[in-house]
Amino acid sequence: MEILKLSPRLAAVASFVPQGAVIADVGTDHAYLPACLLLSERITPPAHAFDINEGPVESARKTAEKYGLADKMDIRLNNGLAGTRETLADTVIIAGMGGENIADIIARSSWRWTGRHTLILQPMSKAYELCSWLYENGFYIAGEAKVKDGGELYRVLCVKTGRREMPDELELYAGVIRAGEALELEYLEKICRKLQKAAEGLGAAKNAQPERYEKLTKLAQQAKNRLEELKR
Ligand SMILES: C[S@@+](CC[C@H](N)C(=O)[O-])C[C@H]1O[C@@H](n2cnc3c(N)ncnc32)[C@H](O)[C@@H]1O
Structure with a gap:
C-alpha cells in the first residue's frame, strides 16, 4: 500500500x-x-x-x-x-x-x-x-x-x-520571533513587507484614515527595527 x-x-x-x-x-x-x-x-x-x-x-x-x-x-x-x-x-x-x-x-x-x-x-x-x-x-x-x-x-x-x-500588535501579526530561528526571521520579513505595502496602499486615503495610516506605518517601522536588531 x-x-x-x-x-x-x-x-x-x-x-x-x-x-x-x-x-x-x-x-x-x-x-x-x-x-x-x-x-x-x-x-x-x-x-x-x-x-x-x-x-x-x-x-x-x-x-x-x-x-x-x-x-x-x-x-x-x-x-x-x-x-x-x-x-x-x-x-x-x-x-x-x-x-x-x-x-x-x-x-x-x-x-x-x-x-x-x-x-x-x-x-x-x-x-x-x-x-x-x-x-x-x-x-x-x-x-x-x-x-x-x-x-x-x-x-x-x-x-x-x-x-x-x-500580546503586542507586532506579536499578533508575526508571532514570537527569536534570533537564530531562520523561518521566524523570514516570517517577520514577510510581515514587514506586508505592513509597508498596506501603509503605502492607503496612499491618498491616508488623510481619510489617518489613524490606520499612522498605526500601519508605526508597526512597519517596529517590524523593521526588530528585524535589524535580530540580525545584528
Ligand atoms: C483547503 S481545505 C484544507 C484541508 C486540510 N484541513 C488541510 O489543511 O490541508 C479546506 C476544507 O475546509 C472545508 N470547510 C470550509 N469551511 C468549513 C466549515 N465551516 N465546516 C467544515 N468544513 C469546512 C472545505 O470544504 C475544505 O474541504
Whole structure:
C-alpha cells in the first residue's frame, strides 16, 4: 500500500497533537491528517473528521477505505462543530482555512471550552485577525511554529483556553520571533513587507484614515527595527 506522507504544513500541524488525543479535524478534506495520525498510533480512535462539502467527505471516505481505517473514523458532512458537544474530542484541528472562517467555526460551536481542550489552528490568511479574536474570546496561544511549504510560509498555532494578556500588535501579526530561528526571521520579513505595502496602499486615503495610516506605518517601522536588531 502507498505510504501516506503528510505535506510539511500538515506535518507541522500533526507535531502539536498530544499523544493519545481524541481529535476532531474540521475541514478535513481528504482526511490525510487523521488517517496519518491513526496509522502512526498517535491518536485514540475514533478520529472525527468533518467537512462542509460533499466532495471532500467522499474523498475522506476513500482515504479511510484505502488505509483500512473505516471503523476508526467518524467522517461526517458537518458545518464546523455544529450539533456536537465538547465531550466529542479533546483536540480540535482547524487547518487550511482563512483565519476569519476559523474564528467563526469556534464562535459558532456550542462547546464549553475547558482547560482539557487543545486547538491546533493553521490559518491560510488573516492570522492577525484570528490571533486578536482568540485573546478577546478567552483563548491564548500556548505554542506556535512557522513552516514553509511550496515556497509559502505559514503559522501553526497551538491554542489553549484561558484569559491571558493580549500580546503586542507586532506579536499578533508575526508571532514570537527569536534570533537564530531562520523561518521566524523570514516570517517577520514577510510581515514587514506586508505592513509597508498596506501603509503605502492607503496612499491618498491616508488623510481619510489617518489613524490606520499612522498605526500601519508605526508597526512597519517596529517590524523593521526588530528585524535589524535580530540580525545584528
Ligand atoms: C483547503 S481545505 C484544507 C484541508 C486540510 N484541513 C488541510 O489543511 O490541508 C479546506 C476544507 O475546509 C472545508 N470547510 C470550509 N469551511 C468549513 C466549515 N465551516 N465546516 C467544515 N468544513 C469546512 C472545505 O470544504 C475544505 O474541504
